[in-house]
Amino acid sequence: MSDVQNTVNTVLVVGAGTMGNGIAQVCAQAGMTVTLTDVSPAVLERGMQNIGKSLSKLVEKGKLDGAAKDATLGRIAAAGDTSAAAGADLIVEAIPERMELKVALFRELSAKAPAHALLGTNTSSLSVTEIAGAATDPSRVIGLHFFNPVPVMELLEIVRGLTTSEATLDRAQAFATAIGKKAIVVKDFPGFATSRLGVMLGCEAIRMLEQGVASAADIDTAMKLGYRHPMGPLELTDLVGLDVRLAILDHLHREVGEQFRAPALLRQMVRAGYLGRKSGRGFYEYPDTKK
Ligand code: CAA
Numbered sequence: 001m002s003d004v005q006n007t008v009n010t011v012l013v014v015g016a017g018t019m020g021n022g023i024a025q026v027c028a029q030a031g032m033t034v035t036l037t038d039v040s041p042a043v044l045e046r047g048m049q050n051i052g053k054s055l056s057k058l059v060e061k062g063k064l065d066g067a068a069k070d071a072t073l074g075r076i077a078a079a080g081d082t083s084a085a086a087g088a089d090l091i092v093e094a095i096p097e098r099m100e101l102k103v104a105l106f107r108e109l110s111a112k113a114p115a116h117a118l119l120g121t122n123t124s125s126l127s128v129t130e131i132a133g134a135a136t137d138p139s140r141v142i143g144l145h146f147f148n149p150v151p152v153m154e155l156l157e158i159v160r161g162l163t164t165s166e167a168t169l170d171r172a173q174a175f176a177t178a179i180g181k182k183a184i185v186v187k188d189f190p191g192f193a194t195s196r197l198g199v200m201l202g203c204e205a206i207r208m209l210e211q212g213v214a215s216a217a218d219i220d221t222a223m224k225l226g227y228r229h230p231m232g233p234l235e236l237t238d239l240v241g242l243d244v245r246l247a248i249l250d251h252l253h254r255e256v257g258e259q260f261r262a263p264a265l266l267r268q269m270v271r272a273g274y275l276g277r278k279s280g281r282g283f284y285e286y287p288d289t290k291k
Helices: 018-029 041-060 066-074 083-087 099-112 128-132 166-178 194-210 216-227 233-240 242-255 264-271
Strands: 010-014 033-037 076-079 090-093 118-121 141-145 155-160 182-187
Touching: 010 018, 010 083, 010 099, 018 033, 018 041, 018 066, 018 076, 018 090, 033 041, 041 066, 041 076, 066 076, 076 083, 083 099, 090 099, 099 118, 099 128, 118 128, 118 166, 128 141, 141 166, 155 166, 166 182, 194 216, 194 233, 194 242, 194 264, 216 233, 233 242, 242 264
Parallel strands: 010 033, 010 090, 033 076, 090 118, 118 141, 155 182
Antiparallel strands: 141 155
16 A cells, blocks of 8 residues: 555545534644535534534634634535545544444445545444444454544544454554544443443432432532542533433443443433433533524
8 A cells, every 4th residue: 555545635524413523623624635424414514513613712712823724624525425435545434323324334435435445433332343344344444432522632542343454553543643632542342441431430420410419510510629520420421412321321231231221310311302412401401502
């Protein structure tokens, strides 16, 4: 493979939700040409708006100048289909956490992508090895797990599936460096390093709320002031999405064990549509985003 093909210049991000639009933004900020796609035109439009807002925030803070913002936006194209896969050096999947959707997508895109393309999944807990099994060449599939808000969080958790090749791992690490993230490499085990620990803290916080140990605000203050966490575990669950955390817990409960059984309160809140910031209500209320 030539060096040109080894370097990631062109990226297709599939899924324009919170994670997908953040991933598209950091790739474009690093000078890559990006196509962002989603099956929902509304989600795609909101995703592009979020990128604009996030870049404006960076300009306000003096971290980016106006010309760099315009150049970054100019490198991102919104598309209603995945035809850009044919010219991509890297495809990053950031669609909902449902194995059947991911398997179908990797089957389709790996057939369309060039033979050198790196195929990344932003899954936060599902098996990278199982997703890779759907691809024409499983050795080029790897977990690229980003964190919300993507433009701010420094970590990229690289997940090596059983079939991921050494060359793919090397290229994923070079990609992390190119977009300014610090990478850790973990084995493909349910929940990896981050989600397994992160959901457990959130889960215990919800159980404590159920048991009446303290109010939501006091549980969050405990971890912010007592442990210097930037956000409390309940605030963070609102940021990530209660539905997202419930899906991770259910998966880890099945795959790892009883310690990950989801609290009844979490399930009830998801059933009520209290999904966190994005729905206007979770453990706290967000009047500005109320639907
Ligand atoms: N784009 C650009 N800049 C942004 C931004 C965005 N989307 N969001 C925040 N910022 C910037 C702010 O402008 C601010 O910049 P300065 O430091 O220059 O002032 C900085 O980030 C901090 O933001 P705020 O002052 O608004 O608020 P804060 O200090 O409370 O920080 C936070 C916000 C970065 C979200 C911080 O609270 C934090 O780090 N929280 C923890 C987030 C976390 O744990 N994320 C992981 C979730 S798990 C996950 O994503 C993976 C999964 O699989 C589910």
